[in-house]
Amino acid sequence: MTELLRIIDLEKGFTLHNQGGTRFEVLNNVNFAIEAGECVALDGPSGVGKSTLMRAIYANYMPQAGHVLIRHDAQIVDMVGAPPRLVLEVRRKTLGYVSQFLRAVPRVSALDVVAEPLRALGTDIETARQRAADLLQRLNIPERLWKLAPATFSGGEQQRVNIARGFAAPYPVLLLDEPTASLDATNRSAVQGLIEEARKRGAAILGIFHDREVREALATRLYPMQTAETA
Amino acid sequence: MSRLDLADVSPIAEEAPLLDVQGLTKLYGGRVGCEDVSFQLWPGEVLGVVGESGSGKTTLLNCLAARLEPTSGTIHYRMRDGEMADIFALSEPRRRLLTRTDWGFVHQNPRDGLRLSVSAGANVGERLMAVGARHYGAIRAAATDWLDKVEIETQRIDDLPRDFSGGMQQRLQIARNLVSNPRLVFMDEPTGGLDVSVQARLLDLLRGLVRDLGLAAVIVTHDLGVARLLAHRLMVMRGGEVVESGLTDQVLDDPQHPYTQLLASAILQA
Structure with missing residues (x-):
């Protein structure tokens, strides 16, 4: 099978300059690859650096060393050290990330928040909104809310809008940070359905799933994580 | 080619920048x-x-x-x-x-970027005239179109910007800057x-x-x-x-x- 993502010797730590220069290591010696059609779950206790790893892969955090190779169109891109416009291009077309919280944009309707990733790929507005409507429907967001800006929604509704947005575009590689946390059973199974569909169309998925049942149902493999050695 | 290898990372495409600032x-x-x-x-x-x-x-x-x-x-x-x-x-x-x-330049204070004593429409049209537009109807049509894009009611085209709210003045300044493409x-x-x-x-x-x-x-x-x-x-x-x-x-x-x-x-x- 085709590898879509490979992590090589990734290291990430933080230095808090304004708190006495405290330095702590979070990731070291991270090595794995994900092929098309795989769903790999990060496994390890809270605080071990699972979310940090996702953010480092997404280039939201800057690793100190190592490589994040991703297959982007006909290219192979190393996200570590790539210029900002290339990172944004990879995020637009290849790499999706569902974070735990929605960063709401003022005045933009839920429907358009969800449609935006498809619009950014050049999809016409009707098709993009249709896909957005389908997703909002599947995630049980009442239709009367679709035209409203999500800033006023409940936490759970915002989370589901965020998930819908993350699944709008057919990204080849998906990072999912606790996509089912605090959802009720109906919505949890709706999200599981979306993840399974993405995997079956050939996406490479990296996920953090705290719920054991969800993890066992979705993950094709686990990547065990351990506390980084302190330098 | 199914395995991703560091040796196969694509070279970063060299595109000419729009602006290049040195030292x-x-x-x-x-x-x-x-x-x-x-x-x-x-x-x-x-x-x-x-x-x-x-x-x-x-x-x-x-x-x-x-x-x-x-x-x-x-x-x-x-x-x-x-x-x-x-x-x-x-x-x-x-x-x-x-x-x-x-180029365009949008000032923090819209009064620095607008001419307050001429109409909203003229403020927008002025830059078009700087690039040689002379047809009154076409200039007015472009100004109307831009007022609409920045969410200013088009019937206010003949009003003076000094009678606009701060937010409207800022949107007018943006229209004035963007009209020349x-x-x-x-x-x-x-x-x-x-x-x-x-x-x-x-x-x-x-x-x-x-x-x-x-x-x-x-x-x-x-x-x-x-x-x-x-x-x-x-x-x-x-x-x-x-x-x-x-x-x-x-x-x-x-x-x-x-x-x-x-x-x-x-x-x-x-």
């Missing part, structure tokens, strides 16, 4: 305005310049926009014919034409001095326009929320120097420099 320094007597600033900007890219008052960001913006002559350093701009022109080596008329047509726009605290609700509307409008028109922009702001919403990349300035630069969300969420860490941790969570 830009502006001294006021012995005092530093900005010092040794270098960066490149590509079409469609929005660069945010952040820092506190006195960090040199407005001096930098004024130099970039050719409103202030730098003490040393160079600014090259890719003209529509592909030539990389040295901005300060251009003849004065050529530079003026460039700044009035291919510029490729690069400079903005100095475009949402400063506006109420929060008015700010949100303007931000949303700017975000949409920049995206739909594929504009390149340099936006100076001290508001990191504005920077996060509008800018693809950030430069953080302190004491006239750039202390950190990079992808916007990376600079804000994983700041490396002590000063950026201080700035990012000082944001109030709304």
Whole structure:
């Protein structure tokens, strides 16, 4: 099978300059690859650096060393050290990330928040909104809310809008940070359905799933994580 | 070819930048305005310049926009014919034409960027006339279209901007700048001095326009929320120097420099 993502010797730590220069290591010696059609779950206790790893892969955090190779169109891109416009291009077309919280944009309707990733790929507005409507429907967001800006929604509704947005575009590689946390059973199974569909169309998925049942149902493999050695 | 290998990483495509700034320094007597600033900007890219008052960001913006002559350093701009022109080596008329047509400049205070004694329509039409438009009907039609794009009721086309609210004046200033179809726009605290609700509307409008028109922009702001919403990349300035630069969300969420860490941790969570 085709590898879509490979992590090589990734290291990430933080230095808090304004708190006495405290330095702590979070990731070291991270090595794995994900092929098309795989769903790999990060496994390890809270605080071990699972979310940090996702953010480092997404280039939201800057690793100190190592490589994040991703297959982007006909290219192979190393996200570590790539210029900002290339990172944004990879995020637009290849790499999706569902974070735990929605960063709401003022005045933009839920429907358009969800449609935006498809619009950014050049999809016409009707098709993009249709896909957005389908997703909002599947995630049980009442239709009367679709035209409203999500800033006023409940936490759970915002989370589901965020998930819908993350699944709008057919990204080849998906990072999912606790996509089912605090959802009720109906919505949890709706999200599981979306993840399974993405995997079956050939996406490479990296996920953090705290719920054991969800993890066992979705993950094709686990990547065990351990506390980084302190330098 | 199924395995990803470091040896197969594609070379990064060399594209010609729209703007190429090298070693830009502006001294006021012995005092530093900005010092040794270098960066490149590509079409469609929005660069945010952040820092506190006195960090040199407005001096930098004024130099970039050719409103202030730098003490040393160079600014090259890719003209529509592909030539990389040295901005300060251009003849004065050529530079003026460039700044009035291919560039825009949005001031923090709309009164600095508008002519308050002529109508809203004339404010928008003026830049079209600078590029040679003479047909009254066509100019008025373009002005009407732009008022609509910036959400100003088109029946107010003959009103004077001094009778507009601050938010409307700012939107009019944006229309006036964008009507000539510029490729690069400079903005100095475009949402400063506006109420929060008015700010949100303007931000949303700017975000949409920049995206739909594929504009390149340099936006100076001290508001990191504005920077996060509008800018693809950030430069953080302190004491006239750039202390950190990079992808916007990376600079804000994983700041490396002590000063950026201080700035990012000082944001109030709304």
